[in-house]
Amino acid sequence: MGPYYPPVWAMVFTNPKLPLSVDIGSGSGRFLMLLAKRNSGSSNFLGLDVRHKLVERSNAWAEQLQLKNMHFITANATIALDSLLATYPGKLTFVSILCPDPQFKTRHYKRRIVQRPLVNAIMKYLAVGGKIFLESDVEEVVLDMKRHFKEHLGDSLVLVKKHESTSIEEKEWYPENPTGVPTEREVAVLGRGLPMFRLLYERV
Numbered sequence: 659m660g661p662y663y664p665p666v667w668a669m670v671f672t673n674p675k676l677p678l679s680v681d682i683g684s685g686s687g688r689f690l691m692l693l694a695k696r697n698s699g700s701s702n703f704l705g706l707d708v709r710h711k712l713v714e715r716s717n718a719w720a721e722q723l724q725l726k727n728m729h730f731i732t733a734n735a736t737i738a739l740d741s742l743l744a745t746y747p748g749k750l751t752f753v754s755i756l757c758p759d760p761q762f763k764t765r766h767y768k769r770r771i772v773q774r775p776l777v778n779a780i781m782k783y784l785a786v787g788g789k790i791f792l793e794s795d796v797e798e799v800v801l802d803m804k805r806h807f808k809e810h811l812g813d814s815l816v817l818v819k820k821h822e823s824t825s826i827e828e829k830e831w832y833p834e835n836p837t838g839v840p841t842e843r844e845v846a847v848l849g850r851g852l853p854m855f856r857l858l859y860e861r862v
């Protein structure tokens with residue numbers, strides 16, 4: 659896969675100057691589809707996934723539904739994000755990484771999506787005030803993503819908390835999905851009464 663060239667943005671979005679949200683590991687694409695419907699005219703939505711079949715199906719939905727603010731690209735986001743975003747003419751205001759594959763085996767850690775090149779690319783383009791939303795039902799997976807963003811904390815990132823007055827670790831978890839659009843996995847997990855672990859960062 660790759661090298662990665664950004665699309666001609668005016669061919670994929672009606673208004674390529676709108677703020678951009680990127681969903682990394684966009685899977686079925688339904689999460690982004692709902693967000694794109696709710697925010698047509700105010701934001702563009704880009705989904706990245708390694709699975710070409712899912713990407714093709716998501717783009718077909720965008721066409722059928724005439725969603726001119728949503729587009730999907732087949733890419734290994736870990737290495738492609740930087741070059742894909744390089745020419746986007748608007749601001750990057752939101753990045754989501756939702757329920758990434760856990761890759762539990764130590765020898766598979768290198769396959770996890772959140773690695774240094776991905777964090778560097780996000781931090782290079784995310785606008786001040788822009789948000790990063792991370793979630794999984796596997797606590798260790800979110801803690802691993804957090805570890806990768808840690809070096810930017812304080813400096814250029816702050817953790818958005820709903821509970822102001824505590825340093826207790828659990829209280830760092832963001833209590834709800836800030837987009838208002840639950841993913842399919844989120845619905846299933848919460849339906850079984852299990853927790854989702856969420857972190858929300860803001861670029862300062």
Ligand SMILES: C[S@@+](CC[C@H](N)C(=O)[O-])C[C@H]1O[C@@H](n2cnc3c(N)ncnc32)[C@H](O)[C@@H]1O
Pocket residue numbers: 682683684685686706707708709733734735736755756757758759770771841842843
């Ligand atoms: C467990 S699914 C979660 C899908 C979706 N985010 C959700 O919450 O329903 C993880 C997705 O990440 C994709 N993926 C894994 N590694 C990736 C990478 N390096 N770049 C882009 N997508 C990746 C997989 O193909 C899969 O669709």
